[in-house]
Amino acid sequence: MSVRSRFNSDDGLSALFSWPSITSTPRTLGPVPDSGLQMGNPPTACKFHIILEGKNESIVVDRVFEKDESEGILLRDLEYSTEYILKMRTIVTEEGASPGTLETSFRSLSCPEVHGKGSLECEPEPVENLTVILHPGNSSAFVSWTHAVDPSNVLIYQLVYSTLDQGCGDFQSSVYLNPTKMNTTISLPGSRECDFQVQVISFDPFGREAETSSSFHFAPSTQTLPLFWVVLGPATVLLFLCTVLQCVRCCCLRGSRKKVGELAKTRGPENV
Incomplete structure (x- = not known):
């Protein structure tokens, strides 16, 4: 048994549920590598009850059908990128036959797979x-x-x-x-x-x-001064203080000399 998700303008987003002709060689239910298909034993009856479950186990399809010469049954009106579970039970029409059940899952195509990445037909995509x-x-x-x-x-x-x-x-x-x-x-x-x-x-x-x-x-940065400023800062302050002290000293010395000169002029020369 196989389930193939597909899209076309007539059926929209759909899945074709099909199986090969009845054979005597049984097959085990499971995925086929690199195909995305789920395979199982082909049904041996012609009348089936199928249930298709979608999101939150909601029933999408619940009906009885008879298998004819067509490929299988087409499941229409599916949603993009959705996990579906398909359950099938054979309806016994012959006396003494036992009903069989089969269950498989598949994922429908995504919108970008159908319309292309970034298409306005699809939901917007985040950065x-x-x-x-x-x-x-x-x-x-x-x-x-x-x-x-x-x-x-x-x-x-x-x-x-x-x-x-x-x-x-x-x-x-x-x-x-x-x-x-x-x-x-x-x-x-x-x-x-x-x-x-x-x-x-x-x-x-x-x-x-x-x-x-x-x-x-x-975390905000804890600002630290570079080593250059750590050394240069105190040296600059010390140099400034020395300059101020030197200026004060020069001013005091100049004032003393000025007073001595004025005193000498006021006394004048002495008579002998």
Whole structure:
């Protein structure tokens, strides 16, 4: 037995449930390598009851059918990227025959597999490779990412960053960026160590959004003076003090000389 997920314009997203002609050689239920198919023993009856379960065990198909000369049965109106469980039970029509049951699972095609990556037919995709590089010296962070889809299919980016721990207060800020941007620098409150979360939200032309996020720990830099300034600072102060003392000394000496000269003029020459 095989289940093959497929898509076409007539049936939409569907799965073809089929099995080969009845053979005498039994086969064990299980996956076929590199095919994505689930194989099992072919049914030996012509009337079956099938149940198809989707998300949260919801019943998608529940009906009885008879196998004819066609390929099998086509299961229509499936959802993208969904795990389905197909259960089948043979309906006994001959006296003395025992009913058989069979169960298998498959995953439907994803939207990008059908329409292509970045198609507006699909839900928007979040940015990839979100990276945060911290710069404690100036309390900032460099945030970068790569486009998941062509920028022409993105309306705008919103970058939101906020604190995660209550001890750092309720801080949140955001900035809007054009679709061609792949990085920006954000300023962080640098008073204490904090855990932050940064989110990049991409909006498509229909206003639908996709988000990716990353968290990081930020510790502000403890500023220390370079050794050059540690040595030069005290030396400069000492030189300044010596210069001031020398100036004071020169001024005092000059004042003393001036007073001696004035005293000599007032006394004048003595008579002999």
